[in-house]
Amino acid sequence: MEFERFMAMAEPRLRTALTAAYGPVNGRAAAVDALSWAWEHWSRLSVMANPVGYLFRVGQTSARRQQATAFPLDADVHAPAEVRPWLDLDLVRSLRDLSEQQRLIVLLVHAFGWTVRETAEALDLAPSTVQTHAERAIARLRQSLEGCDANDR
Known part of the structure; x- marks a missing residue:
């Protein structure tokens, strides 16, 4: 698979999962770090059985270094519903x-x-x-x- 095609498939899934796990700022930063790693190590990554899973771990390591807190689990649970209507x-x-x-x-x-x-x-x-x-x-x-x-x- 070409790197560009892989990126089109993997980036949204990876970004979404890391953002859910580590918040919008740290999750996106972790996704960028993981995708940068993917570019630098494409020959190694392209032969893996689950490259997105491996990149998730790369991103997870990056996010943990940033001492991320989960989102939306760090949301103000006392905020009125009108403030965050999208948040259950x-x-x-x-x-x-x-x-x-x-x-x-x-x-x-x-x-x-x-x-x-x-x-x-x-x-x-x-x-x-x-x-x-x-x-x-x-x-x-x-x-x-x-x-x-x-x-x-």
Whole structure:
């Protein structure tokens, strides 16, 4: 695959996942770092089974160096709904209660459509571990959000 075609496919997925995990500023910076690494190491990256997953790890390392905080999980949960109409505060609170790993897995698999295999490779976990974390996290979210009414927000 050519680098340009790879970039067109990989950049939006990578940017979206890193932004969800590390916030709009640190996530985008991490995506830029990962894509820069991809350009410099294209011959190595182009033969990998899951190059986007590998780049996610490169970006994750970059974001951790920046001591990023997650977004929107760092949002002011006491802000009135009119201030942030796009933000489901009950969901934010529930996501905060998950472990960092469960939260990231839920976002990658359920919000961004990564497969369990892609997520497992990106996070250096067994697919069964990703599946278990995803199932447990979704169960906790359902339990936590039970009784919440979206119309109240």
